[in-house]
Amino acid sequence: MKIAVVVQRYGADINGGAELHARYIAERLARHATVEVFTTCAKDYITWKNELPAGEETVHGVTVRRFPVSWPRNPDDFGRRSNHIFGSAHSMADELKWLDSEGPASRKLIRHIGRVKHEFDFFVFFSARYYHAWHGARAAADKAILVPTAERDAAVGVSIFGPLFRGVRAIMYNSLEERALIQTVTNNREVPGVVVGVGSDIPERVQPWRSKRKFNLKRPYAFYIGRIDENKGCAELFDYFPRYAAMYPDGLDLVLAGSAVLPVPKHPRIKHLGFVSDEDKFDTLAGADFLIMPSPYESLSMVALEAWALGRPVLANGRCDVLRGQAIRSNAGLYYENFEEFAEAMYALEAAGPLNAVLGRNGREFFKRHYAWPVIERKYMEMFERLKKEPAKTSMAPLPGWFARRARNLPPAADAVNAAPKGPVLR
Amino acid sequence: MAEFQVRSDAVDVEQIMRQIRARIREKRGADYTEQEIRELANVKLEKFLDPRGIRSNLVQEFRRNRVITPAPQTVGIGDVDVFGSPRPMLRSIRKLLSPILRLFFSPTPMVHAINTMQKQQNEVNAEFHRRFRQREEMDPLYYEVIHNLVVELTRLSIENQNLKMRVESLSSRMDFDERRARALETVVAYKPAPRPERIERPQPSAAPAVQTSSGDGQAAAAPAQTNQDPQRAGLEPRDQGERGERRRRRRRRRRPGQNMGQQGPGSNGQSNVQGSVQGPGSGSESGTFDGGRSDDGRSASDDGDSDE
Known part of the structure; x- marks a missing residue:
């Protein structure tokens, strides 16, 4: 089995939550399958500036391919667009521009995914809200597995993410609350999903x-x-x-x-x-x-x-x-x-x-x-096996036409999230 | 004060949180929300009394910006003023032509009326100025008073906050001590022992017997001393004498390598008291003592001693 892990940043010295999560998962899955990581050359999550060399390297035994970011993020522009999308009526074109502004926008990465999608069994995309996950999952929709790492913030309510959450093959949730939020906002209950989370490398002996x-x-x-x-x-x-x-x-x-x-x-x-x-x-x-x-x-x-x-x-x-x-x-x-x-x-x-x-x-x-590693690995492997056997239940909806994308008929993204029930999921 | 009840390993976090909230409600008295508390804390008075917001140079600032109002000018008008001019030539022409002007109307009543009004106005101005000056002279005093009030209020506010914190601190310490005492009480294992019959101690007439047996007079000295101030410890003199004896016995028992039945030769003279009052088999009492206390507050060994 050949798996590609796609994440915004990757490296032994990059300790962001989702990035560390992706690295742990890639390293663990590498014990059961051939794993490659597709990522950007960025180190800074604010600007996505290209700091690492493009090309191939090995990190803790996992092959990593880095692609340059096409344009860095302008935090002011991104902030303005976020306020507009989250707080007022807008169009789908506004949302797409917001996504471009958010980054990390690496067109080479997306093109590479489209080019090699037949060589891999599955693409595991981390952090649904970023450019690489949205465009990457659309480039390889029939093999896309999403690890949303979504918090309860307005970005979940952005309408372009609805087709993404409904169109991927499976979703690996981090928690019951995350699953409840995403299912409520995007109505994607048809999509296979499992609450997995991530383990951690706990030392055997602490002092x-x-x-x-x-x-x-x-x-x-x-x-x-x-x-x-x-x-x-x-x-x-x-x-x-x-x-x-x-x-x-x-x-x-x-x-x-x-x-x-x-x-x-x-x-x-x-x-x-x-x-x-x-x-x-x-x-x-x-x-x-x-x-x-x-x-x-x-x-x-x-x-x-x-x-x-x-x-x-x-x-x-x-x-x-x-x-x-x-x-x-x-x-x-x-x-x-x-x-x-x-x-x-x-x-x-x-x-x-x-x-x-x-x-x-x-x-x-x-x-x-x-959250012990055997449990996490088993959940991932079971999901891969299941998806291999099952045909895709849903497909990625295409973008609407030029005029429809420019109609200012979308409500503020924050409204959709605020409407979702709050509180912990107890069962 | 409510305690966290953890009766077994199967804890329920929600239940604990309910207990915590109940405890907070109990402490708080009224169930204010966090928002309400913040609103109460942010009333204007607090802002005013914020020690960081007080300008210590309030009076100096006022003195620096103080403006003394000048006295009003008194203005009069006369014939000269009516036909006068700063330009000599114009003044000469007007003077020359003034008879012609006076031919058409008389300016004198007008000048008189204006002068009267001006005089009244000057009086009003002078009165206003006098009062205004009085007010200005009072202002520094008012400022000084306000400044002192603010300083005092700030000081009181700080003192109040300090006292509140001290009360909270003392309260938490007391709370902690109370819990610790309760925890210790629950930790100590009870050893229920049959309550022995209370045997009346020999009255002072019996004391010399003990004194004689001890040989050093200390046993007699202790009751004699307690008899002087029996109420100080809230005990009867007889009880104090018993306690003194028991304490001495316990000390001897705790000596390493010694117990009631195994005392070294050197201690023979001192053990006479215990040796004389301790019956056979009483040495095992040290084994029954488990640190617990009997229902009447005395230790198990004390009860055993009272059998003598």
Whole structure:
């Protein structure tokens, strides 16, 4: 079996959520099939500037073909178009221009997919909202499998994605909430889909005392890993934590790891470690009382899965349906929607308390049951086998004509998403 | 205060969150939404009292921008003014032709009327100016008073916030201590023992017997001391004497390599008290002591001792 993984960026040093997800999946599928990765030369997800050389290289044993980006993204232009598409009535032509503006626009990549589509059994496209996934899936519709990595944002409601979600062969969802959102907005229940997610390379042995000594972490702490950004809920975290620290002088410290876009407040109980290695990350996570995930928008939090794999509970932002749903289904984490809940949940999750060990144990079980690599690999392989046997149930709808594309009759994209039911999916 | 009930490993996160919310409601008193709380927190008074928003140079700023209103000019009018001009030639022509003009109308009543009105206007202006000047002289005082009020209010606000935080901090500490105490109470295993009959201790007349047996007089000294202030510990003197004895016995039992039945030769003299009061088989009481407390608050070993 020959599989192509198509993703916007790819590399051993590229740690974006969807990109890391794609790399893990490509490396794991390479054990069962011949895998090639098609990607762009971009490293920066803001501008998609060509920084890596075009051509072929091997990353962790997987062949990677890079194609140049035809034009970089202009963030101002993209922002203006996004506001227009998400917030007001518009035409399909506007949406297509928005997609071109979003990028990463690599025409060579799309042409290559069209040229080699007969050589591959399936094309796995990551991140549905980007140029490469939309055009690539249309170029090889009868072999396209989509990993949407969609959050609850207005982009899901853009009308050009409806035919995409309805026209691919299968969709590998990250969570029940993501599936519910996409199925509600695009009405694609006919398309085979499975909730898979992604595993993680958890080290067999972690040494929490090593990182505690290295980073001088003497007090118990809650841990946050990721980009320190307002979009990730860090501003709210920095508002809540000092208030919690004032309420609980003997409570936990907050330790942060990751690059800081938002300034980290100077507080005696907040410690920023900067960008850390995987070894340090896992050691520090293992030494933490629990992991904090303040982000309100997540399609799947890999660090939350890693925390559960290490037997650490998670304190999640309750406004993120996915994290809240996972915390409830796993019985391995608490969530908050305001400061009081944050403070009480922090207190309840302290390692010295009665909940921590129980939730941590549940988390480990949850990870093993749903996100261990054998489970993930099996789900992918079963889907491939199924699609090989079954004929395509749906086909990609063609674009309407020139005049129809220019009719300003499409509602704001945000309206479609807002109309979809909110909240975690509990079953 | 409500506790998180974790009775088994099968926890239910939703139930825990319900408990947390119930607890928050209990603390908060009224079930305000987060939005309502934010609105309450953002009322204008808070903004006004924001210490960062206070201009410490309020009075200086006012003094710098202060403008003193000049006194109004008094203006009069006369014949000269009616026919006058800054240009000498024009003034001469007007003077020359003034009789002709006066032939047609008399300007004197007009000048008189204007002068009267002007005089009244000057009086009004002078009064206005006087009052305005008074007001201007008062303004710095008002500003100073307002400034002081703002500073005091800010200080009070900060102090209030500090006190609130301290109260919250103390509350959380107390909460923690309370939980810890409860947790410890639940952790300690009870060893229910039959409550022994309370045997009346010999009254002070029996004390010398103990004193004699101890040989050092300490046993007698303790009850004597407690008798001086029996209410200080809220105990009867007899109970205090018993407790002192029990404490000494426990200390001796805890000595490594020694118990009631195995005391070294050197300790012989000191063990006379216990040796004399401890019956056979009482050495096993140290084995029954498990750190628990009997229902009346005394340890199991204490109860055993009371049998003597």
